[in-house]
Amino acid sequence: MEFDFIIVGAGSAGCALAGRLSENPNSRVLLLEAGGRDWHPFIHMPAGFAKLIHSDSINWAYETEPQAELDGRRLYWPRGKVLGGSSSINAMCYCRGHRKDYDEWAAAGATGWSFDEVLPYFVKAEDQENGASAYHGTGGPLGVQNLRHTNPLSAVFIEAAQQAGQTLTDDFNGPRQRGFGYYQVTQRDGRRCSSAFAYLRPAAKRANLTVQTHAQATRILLDGSRATGIEYRRGRRSHSVHGGQVILAGGAINSPQLLMLSGIGPAAELRTHGIDVHHDLPGVGKNLQDHLDICTLAHCREPITYDKVSEFASGLRYLFGRKGPASSNIAEAGGFVVSRHATDDRPDIQMHFVPAFLDDHGRNILPGHGMTIHACALRPQSRGELTLQSSDALAAPLLQPNYLEYEYDRRLMLECVRLAREIFSQQAFRPYAGAELYPGVEAQSDEALLRFIRRRAETIYHPVGTCKMGVDPMAVVDPQLNVRGLDALSVVDASIMPALVSGNTNAPAIMIAEKFAAQL
Numbered sequence: 373m374e375f376d377f378i379i380v381g382a383g384s385a386g387c388a389l390a391g392r393l394s395e396n397p398n399s400r401v402l403l404l405e406a407g408g409r410d411w412h413p414f415i416h417m418p419a420g421f422a423k424l425i426h427s428d429s430i431n432w433a434y435e436t437e438p439q440a441e442l443d444g445r446r447l448y449w450p451r452g453k454v455l456g457g458s459s460s461i462n463a464m465c466y467c468r469g470h471r472k473d474y475d476e477w478a479a480a481g482a483t484g485w486s487f488d489e490v491l492p493y494f495v496k497a498e499d500q501e502n503g504a505s506a507y508h509g510t511g512g513p514l515g516v517q518n519l520r521h522t523n524p525l526s527a528v529f530i531e532a533a534q535q536a537g538q539t540l541t542d543d544f545n546g547p548r549q550r551g552f553g554y555y556q557v558t559q560r561d562g563r564r565c566s567s568a569f570a571y572l573r574p575a576a577k578r579a580n581l582t583v584q585t586h587a588q589a590t591r592i593l594l595d596g597s598r599a600t601g602i603e604y605r606r607g608r609r610s611h612s613v614h615g616g617q618v619i620l621a622g623g624a625i626n627s628p629q630l631l632m633l634s635g636i637g638p639a640a641e642l643r644t645h646g647i648d649v650h651h652d653l654p655g656v657g658k659n660l661q662d663h664l665d666i667c668t669l670a671h672c673r674e675p676i677t678y679d680k681v682s683e684f685a686s687g688l689r690y691l692f693g694r695k696g697p698a699s700s701n702i703a704e705a706g707g708f709v710v711s712r713h714a715t716d717d718r719p720d721i722q723m724h725f726v727p728a729f730l731d732d733h734g735r736n737i738l739p740g741h742g743m744t745i746h747a748c749a750l751r752p753q754s755r756g757e758l759t760l761q762s763s764d765a766l767a768a769p770l771l772q773p774n775y776l777e778y779e780y781d782r783r784l785m786l787e788c789v790r791l792a793r794e795i796f797s798q799q800a801f802r803p804y805a806g807a808e809l810y811p812g813v814e815a816q817s818d819e820a821l822l823r824f825i826r827r828r829a830e831t832i833y834h835p836v837g838t839c840k841m842g843v844d845p846m847a848v849v850d851p852q853l854n855v856r857g858l859d860a861l862s863v864v865d866a867s868i869m870p871a872l873v874s875g876n877t878n879a880p881a882i883m884i885a886e887k888f889a890a891q892l
């Protein structure tokens with residue numbers, strides 16, 4: 373036995389796990405990561421993430437299957453492939469979701485995961501700039517800070533939301549999530565605080581932690597019902613390594629894929645690819661959920677957006693003091709709305725305001741100055757699945773999120789556009805908001821707006837649920853995150869969420885790792 377723990381995937385959850393498990397000097401921990409080291413300067417300079425979205429050297433750059441309800445389009449799904457995983461390329465908004473999300477997990481069979489039971493692990497992870505409280509912690513590895521620089525339009529957006537009848541909140545992660553305000557960000561001293569930065573750097577000198585990059589796990593080694601190790605590829609060579617416990621932290625796409633490649637999953641599906649069935653587990657890859665997002669874009673009359681910022685000047689400002697636009701996460705302000713479709717007081721729409729044009733994930737650069745309101749439905753009903761394309765471990769799986777399959781989801785997306793328009797039309801925006809670019813004034817009816825949504829909606833990057841935790845027949849892991857029916861094999865990442873949380877998913881993925889590590 374070479375290691376006590378083998379962790380597959382150095383993302384949000386994997387780095388947190390490696391950091392925590394290696395705190396015990398008697399535990400020998402191996403962390404395998406398919407991507408490379410996080411040397412790229414744009415990872416660490418916050419605004420640099422806008423450039424990373426294009427890069428496929430640190431990004432799996434997946435595409436979904438054609439979406440029937442989105443004009444047959446394939447949607448682009450970036451995921452981090454580098455130390456820190458998606459926490460190295462994300463927008464850094466620090467959000468946990470709503471108390472009721474976790475209470476519902478617990479009520480559905482995830483015993484031990486109610487909000488009051490997960491809160492201590494959010495707090496443990498956190499180093500909150502505004503100090504400790506019942507909801508926040510200080511001294512943890514994950515820097516959670518106020519933005520060092522905000523664009524004046526972000527304040528205008530918040531004011532306009534209030535004029536549109538929305539309330540304000542000074543903490544999306546405090547007692548009341550509902551309302552508008554600035555996001556806090558996962559940063560430390562103006563630098564991105566990825567999970568690698570938070571958890572791996574302090575652990576770098578530990579002799580009991582081995583981090584292997586460019587190592588892509590291709591199969592879980594099993595002896596009967598016990599996981600005994602991992603087979604992985606490094607360059608052209610295949611290696612195997614053995615350990616006491618195997619922990620998958622490859623994220624919502626790769627963890628279920630690796631289970632299936634190893635003969636753990638829906639038996640009939642595995643057989644169609646010629647994979648020997650080791651353990652029939654029908655829920656693997658099912659229950660795929662994501663936040664679909666729609667952007668409303670308006671021209672800005674004043675040349676104050678981030679569209680034309682001097683990269684040289686802001687680079688210099690950042691270099692000498694880590695301040696200025698380069699320290700911004702761009703999506704500085706936002707809000708949680710209880711729409712007219714909500715059935716209780718829990719927000720069902722989230723907004724991110726971008727003081728710049730944002731089209732096609734920033735891949736399509738538009739001329740001039742503009743502003744964008746992102747809006748997404750927080751708890752869609754549509755459920756998709758992830759299946760194998762083939763038994764080739766290096767081939768991408770097939771991603772079928774089934775966006776907008778339900779009328780409820782379509783109604784919520786319509787509400788997203790209408791609310792965004794309402795905010796842009798307020799007094800506060802009068803000096804700034806020029807003509808609406810998307811959807812465009814001619815689109816007024818539900819039919820026209822739905823056509824626009826079908827043409828332009830994109831992911832806001834929160835796929836979860838494909839190895840769901842629970843006790844029903846479709847559950848993949850039990851509430852201790854052990855793969856049901858097998859020994860010494862766990863899944864610890866965003867894939868175990870039984871249902872999407874009402875917010876961004878990085879902090880919850882880290883919380884999941886903190887909670888798992890604490891139980892060992």
Ligand SMILES: Cc1cc2nc3c(=O)[nH]c(=O)nc-3n(C[C@H](O)[C@H](O)[C@H](O)COP(=O)(O)OP(=O)(O)OC[C@H]3O[C@@H](n4cnc5c(N)ncnc54)[C@H](O)[C@@H]3O)c2cc1C
Pocket residue numbers: 380381382383384385386404405406407425450451452453454455456457458459461462463464465466467587588589590621622623624626627630832833834835865866867876877878879881
């Ligand atoms: C562009 C973008 C913007 C986002 N913005 C935000 C935001 O502002 N706030 C927020 O809270 N969330 C945001 N998210 C979502 C959030 O970052 C993710 O939900 C979270 O990072 C998921 O964590 P994870 O540990 O499940 O997976 P990941 O962090 O994706 O980690 C998985 C890791 O496993 C590695 N891996 C996969 N397969 C293998 C294998 N076979 N062998 C070895 N290694 C493997 C991957 O390379 C990766 O490093 C964003 C995501 C993206 C992509």
